[in-house]
Amino acid sequence: MRYLLLAMSVGFFLLVPAKGMAQESSEEGAEAEEQAEETEDERRVRRLSDVMGEGSEEFDIDFENIDIPQQPVEPVPEVSLPDPQQDERLQTLLRASAFAPNDPDTQAALSDLIDEVESDIRSALAAENFGLARQLVSVVREVEPNRGIIAQAEAAINRNATIGQTLAQAEAALEAGQLTAPPEDNAAELFGRVLELEPENEEAQSGLARTHEAMIEDAIRMAREELDFEGAEARLVEAESIYDGAEATSDARQAIADFREQHIEALDREVLSHVDEGRYDQAEEGITELVALGHSRARIDALEASLSDARLYGSFEPGQQFDDGLDGLGITGPQMVVMPAGSFMMGSPEDEADRMNNEGPQHRVTFDRGFALARTEVTVGQFADFVDNTGYRTDAENVGSSRVYDLNSGRMDEEDGINWRHDYAGEEADDDLPVVHVSHRDAMAYVEWLADRTGRSYRLPSEAEFEYALRAESQTPYWWGSGSPPEDDIENVTGDRDVSPAGARWNVAFNRYSDGHWGPAPAGSLQANPFGLYDMGGNVMEWVADCWHDSFVRAPGDGSAWINPGCERHVIKGASWSSTPSMSRSAFRISSRATSTDMRVGFRVARDL
Incomplete structure (x- = not known):
């Protein structure tokens, strides 16, 4: 049976038997009867307009003598084109192809149309209209699945999808502060991956620039807040590796350096x-x-x-001199000198002339820290400040007497009414003389007051500190060497050229020596030893903190005071104006009760640094 192909203007084909079509129009009945004798094998479709009716748009495909089956040989693909005119052509051709799959004219027309669609795909891809490109590709795939544009377009579409997804991940990583870590999920790596796919992608370039900026800020933060300058530099180097922001990196590096x-x-x-x-x-x-x-x-x-x-x-240097102010009094304490740390052999060697048994065994004492010692003995004027401020009464005042030197007889006897205000002969003492007639207890009261008023750790020196400072790195019997002083006025000790106010001379004294004084000299009148201290080996003997021990067995080796609670006798070190050569030796030591006083004994203060 032959069929007629009817093309409707609404975009679909209608295939009906020719006999049925003739019966649809009563106006054409006569014509149908006249042609009834024609055989169905001779019927042909001539023009689609012959069966479309008056006023229909003519679409002439000019099929010649096509045998039209009653049903489509192949299913009609359900695809469409966004352009209405192209889609109308597509639908017509697809239906035609479904009824006559191998018709060359139909296939040629379809190929021409797909050429147009391929061009549209390329235009859509160029315009980055990937949705349109995807729709057009779906049509091409149905009509000509082997067309090369399909793979090309799908690759571009997939690349775009990957770029979009990767950009979203990169932005999220940047927002989360994941600039370069963790691996494969950080802003720098993700933006870089986009640029590998599309080197000119502006979003990725901008994102990488913002990542670089964030890394620079991170480097500056590491430097300023964490003080991690090495980490900051490593961050800048890392920033340079991901983005060429030389000026910003250089500025950051300079800011960090500053x-x-x-x-x-x-x-x-x-x-x-x-x-x-x-x-x-x-x-x-x-x-x-x-x-x-x-x-x-x-x-x-x-x-x-x-x-x-x-x-x-402390905050001082060896040899430095200083004093401390006394709170609320407007005066300063004794002038102090910083003693260097070091060590020495304390006591005397067994072969030293005039050595006494209590001076041994000789042993090494080491001072790990320096300390300060008063430049001179405490003077009468300085002790007066203490008494005036505290109302303190000395042991000599409490007892009512002290020992003095009788210039006429040359004897040393107890005399009533003598105290710290008097000199060695019982006369009123000048303020610059070393204070005498003071006990160990009086000396301790003074250093405690001094410590309280200055807020510093003032105290009496230990015996080891005194001998260390007296020797001043010497190991000879005297700090100046052996024998008599090399010149006059070195220390105030007995010299065979000294003469008392009464014309007396010393029976036992240093040969060919004079210091010009009989009795104590004003503190600091003669020469200082190598440590910058005055009167350490003469003028007056001095109380130290230690309790008396008749040997150095088990004595401390660190220079600290050797004290037994409740001891009654304390050590007296140094020489006085009346000391013989044997008593002027650096190792010489004697003791006395804590409350005893004498016209030859005073004290000086020490201070921790």
């Missing part, structure tokens, strides 16, 4: 402050940090030396 230098300077000052305030552990930590920061080696050495000295001498 801050680092400011921090080093501040830390340097902080270390010195720690040293000055005695915070030595903090100072050491600061120096360690300065080493890590690359502070100059010369400056590190200087700071380490300051710390070492401070640990030994």
